Amino acid sequence: MDCLIEKKKNPALAVQIGSLTLSNPVLTASGTFGYAKEFESFVHLHRLGGVVVKGISLEPRAGNPPPRIVETSCGMLNAIGLENVGVERFIAEKIPYLSNLNVPVFVNILGDSVDDYRRLASRLAGVDGIAALEVNISCPNVKKGGSAFGSDPDVAAAVTRAVKQESDVPVVVKLSPNVTDVTVIAQAVESAGADGISLINTLIGMAIDLRTRRPKLANVIGGLSGPAIKPVALRMVHQVAKAVCVPVIGIGGIDSAEDALEFILAGATAVQVGTANFINPRASEEIVEGIAAYVDEQQLGSICELIGALKIPGEGG
Amino acid sequence: MDCLIEKKKNPALAVQIGSLTLSNPVLTASGTFGYAKEFESFVHLHRLGGVVVKGISLEPRAGNPPPRIVETSCGMLNAIGLENVGVERFIAEKIPYLSNLNVPVFVNILGDSVDDYRRLASRLAGVDGIAALEVNISCPNVKKGGSAFGSDPDVAAAVTRAVKQESDVPVVVKLSPNVTDVTVIAQAVESAGADGISLINTLIGMAIDLRTRRPKLANVIGGLSGPAIKPVALRMVHQVAKAVCVPVIGIGGIDSAEDALEFILAGATAVQVGTANFINPRASEEIVEGIAAYVDEQQLGSICELIGALKIPGEGG
Amino acid sequence: MSRIQEKVQLIRSERLTDDNCRLTLASQSIAEAAVPGQFVMIQTASGHDPLLRRPFSIHQTRNDATFQIVFKIIGRGTSLLAHCREGEELSVLGPLGQGYRLQPDVPAILVGGGMGIAPLLFLARRLMEQQVLQAPPQVLLGARNADELLSFLNEFQALGVRVLTATDDGSHGHSGLVTDELKKLNPLSESVIYCCGPKPMMAAVATICRERALACQVSVETAMACGMGACLGCTVPLQDGSYGHACSDGPVFDAERILWTV
Amino acid sequence: MSRIQEKVQLIRSERLTDDNCRLTLASQSIAEAAVPGQFVMIQTASGHDPLLRRPFSIHQTRNDATFQIVFKIIGRGTSLLAHCREGEELSVLGPLGQGYRLQPDVPAILVGGGMGIAPLLFLARRLMEQQVLQAPPQVLLGARNADELLSFLNEFQALGVRVLTATDDGSHGHSGLVTDELKKLNPLSESVIYCCGPKPMMAAVATICRERALACQVSVETAMACGMGACLGCTVPLQDGSYGHACSDGPVFDAERILWTV
Ligand SMILES: Cc1cc2nc3c(=O)[nH]c(=O)nc-3n(C[C@H](O)[C@H](O)[C@H](O)COP(=O)(O)OP(=O)(O)OC[C@H]3O[C@@H](n4cnc5c(N)ncnc54)[C@H](O)[C@@H]3O)c2cc1C
Ligand SMILES: Cc1cc2nc3c(=O)[nH]c(=O)nc-3n(C[C@H](O)[C@H](O)[C@H](O)COP(=O)(O)OP(=O)(O)OC[C@H]3O[C@@H](n4cnc5c(N)ncnc54)[C@H](O)[C@@H]3O)c2cc1C
Ligand SMILES: Cc1cc2nc3c(=O)[nH]c(=O)nc-3n(C[C@H](O)[C@H](O)[C@H](O)COP(=O)(O)O)c2cc1C
Ligand SMILES: Cc1cc2nc3c(=O)[nH]c(=O)nc-3n(C[C@H](O)[C@H](O)[C@H](O)COP(=O)(O)O)c2cc1C
């Protein structure tokens, strides 16, 4: 593994999200990698393409009462309820560590109103050490707003515009899969100025305890993540990549380099590793290594040759 | 097991779908149980609550080219493309066997236009041995129509009305989960006269073969079923059961009596067993047995006491 | 049809080569009901991953009420099976599908490649039992190397059939394709060719047989979910433009019915 | 913090009772780094079902660079672990969490119930090693029956600690709750009570300690996904209205910080 130290900035792995160059296409997904520090004993953080931190709101949030997580078949439901330290403590306590990592930091933001998002973007503008914003308009856990932002193209566009106006870094908008046609939302946020689109957030699900006859989550419903949702994520990434021109970041059930490469073939410029971090805290770095090995083995000049390179019989190519 | 022969019409298990009484709440899901005959060496077919046959169209359909199925984590994708013998051969060749089984037969129908559905319902009206129709407005595999019927409340209602006008048996409408708000569609088909609502059909997904860089399904996209989707199904059944007054039939990843009972707690009056039939051809009958044992053990007067009996802390009950 | 779903005890697990395994499973009912070319579906995990059963041809049945399968470890399901302990129970569904249609009164040529060799042993034995008036079947076996052949060779030879071999690396028999050996033969026109192996090999055998107007039966592999005609997933495109289903119309088909697209 | 993710060899698998297992695992780094009250997360399946690792307290570490866990078979994960073969490798993440804060200079009372007994052995040993000036810890152990106790009793006694027992069925020691035994004691006011067991038991111990103004540390269990502070799933409601996280703030908490809702 140490031989990779030299390779870490392998130019063949570099990808572009707006004005931002990532040294490789592997990011960690918001809410699954803490504030990165939690993983420092497992991952050479600077070798990742980027780190997306836990969603930040204007005020600190305590989140939902327990139980907050439950395992399902090849997946898990979470109803964390967006517990976070709030933007002020984030800047004071987390940014100093993060900005020393030498890895692009994406700050995931969430609010209850368009104005919340605007104020968050404005507060984070100019703060050193932030490479990009990821706008979470898709979290299903908060009753106020949350889900609605992600399912109404006009509101999604309004949030995007508000954030873009304030922000001095690229803005990626993270979409919800719980919609009839995800390309409509994707096109709306693209038109509103998004520099990239990440998807998918979790599918809304539920689990019931037969013994107690109660929901297994205190919040009743929660977000489904993990390998179970990968086929849905791959399909949506494929659809959106065909429908927009901005880069797409693929998320959902990725736990190996093969998974990541499949998303790239489907049209993703980069990927995020989520739930897999819980099972294998080295997953993100191992995926970087696996992609590097594949690029080598296939003698690709650049990973970009793979983006959207899926061959569909009958569609030529 | 043979002791159950006597118990098979345990009145505590009976449930009602419109004017139809099922001896127990366990049906088999369309497309996963053939035309029932395939399972006769494994299941005492007359002990099931009902059998839903493979979707039938006006004309025979050859279906999609292979590969049509691919395994995913805790699930599978299928793009069968609604291969079926067509309504005339169905009536001539399948009904005679089915009508001798002494089990309610639900005929799943699908079309490319409202008129297709109307003609199917009209052709099946008066045919002996049909207990109910299940209107599939949700199949994601056929490019024409299919998906659109299930995602537009007006069209869904139009299909429902057309079928209701012609049909002389209860009409259940089967909903697609690939929508932003499934309760809107549910309420639309309820208003249009549906006697029951079944859900969920498959989630749209995709799988990619990294080696060939092609989709694993010839049809590119397919329908995701199996344990992976159970949390999504349970959530939607819960939502719909609260939103409508007609009985709801829960479907999605059910492979044990516990799973089935969870759907009933969530608000389902009956359930359908799908993908599980492939792994354990006795699954449906074992679930009937498991539910019977639970009803006994919990000394319930009727399984109906469980329907929607989920206790949500803070909502009383 | 007497299909059975049973918990079946794993009596013996052998590693034939690095990645080839043979399992001996105890089931009187399956051993008695099976015919050559049929298959079983086996559950490989106790949980939901892998979800689906895996199909395996019946390698042979034994008088002691057991049957065997031979498989190559290629993915998670087969590697889980390879790690099962003797004495453990496996859930088996079978026997499934339409096997070879035995024609005991005409000369038989069996052509097997790779894992496709395994089910031909069962077929050869049955043919030997039934084919009293004919010369013993001619068996042509192709494999990557001698290693893969040797596990089976003795057993074929013990039956008294005539065996010719071909290996990719020339380590046993003809150096090259088993179809080369087939081309060299001059079978009587009423002969039946029974074939099992990788798709390109079977397509080549089918072409040879068509050219020589020989009857040919092949055993096809497709993805399968149910193995019993319920899911309609195991599609095989046919010459007449329709689709067959490998698990219920096959896995053994007349080669000429199949639309070969390699 | 020295957390390690390792493939670790299963050296020994013992069935202590019908449904209680002890595994001995070889890991110098985990054995050396661990302190009493910490836990490990173990992957129980090679596939994605069950998906998440399972948390287990460290039962004890051994000089030969091994550590042990003891667990009850309750679901799929634990039953898969119970069936692992000696010699197999398991993926282990640990040591995790905040263990007991040892106070070697004051009297110690250890109260364990059920599976909660297991980690107290590690604690008792460390206390004996460090607590030179004090009387040996007083250990109170509660279980359903003698069977569940006997696997551990000798090991506690061999340490030289004083042990009192209670069983639900009266088959060993006091017939009833281990908290009855605790109530009978008259500990010095500076004593520390170290507790691990089912939630109702810990809540009862916490109440007793609060009434008598005794310091009490408890080890809580919650659902966990990551075990390392990343998922925020392992919430523990605290007295001050905030939430703690069992895997990173705990699993050992001062009992008075916790909002007990049984
Ligand atoms: C009727 C029938 C009989 C068979 N008999 C035998 C037999 O006797 N011996 C034997 O070794 N194998 C046999 N096979 C193939 C066997 O079923 C597969 O090798 C097995 O399912 C692979 O499972 P896995 O979980 O190890 O691999 P997976 O993890 O499922 O797959 C690994 C890779 O192999 C590919 N693959 C999966 N299934 C097949 C398949 N059926 N054919 C070709 N590629 C596949 C996948 O696409 C993937 O790339 C038979 C298949 C059929 C349909
Ligand atoms: C920090 C920590 C340390 C632990 N140490 C030990 C130990 O030393 N020995 C031991 O036997 N167990 C211990 N546990 C509990 C152990 O993790 C669970 O018993 C195990 O995860 C069950 O896994 P399973 O797959 O067998 O059961 P599952 O199939 O996951 O669950 C079966 C049933 O048990 C319930 N359940 C699952 N996990 C827990 C849990 N953590 N607590 C209570 N109920 C649960 C489920 O809701 C379900 O009803 C510990 C838990 C934590 C959080
Ligand atoms: C415990 C948990 C917490 C999460 N928190 C957030 C969050 O704060 N903001 C966000 O945009 N997504 C959040 N997500 C969603 C993930 O970032 C990701 O989109 C989703 O889990 C799908 O990817 P996966 O299957 O790889 O986990 C969370 C997911 C999990 C499992
Ligand atoms: C192979 C296959 C074929 C199916 N065919 C149909 C169909 O013809 N009509 C229909 O309404 N649903 C069809 N379905 C959907 C199922 O009836 C069911 O709604 C879905 O699989 C979810 O349930 P499950 O997870 O228990 O399988 C099919 C599903 C599968 C797996």
Ligand code: FES
């Ligand atoms: S495998 Fe299901 S129909 Fe053939």
Ligand code: FES
């Ligand atoms: S288990 Fe993930 S934060 Fe505690």
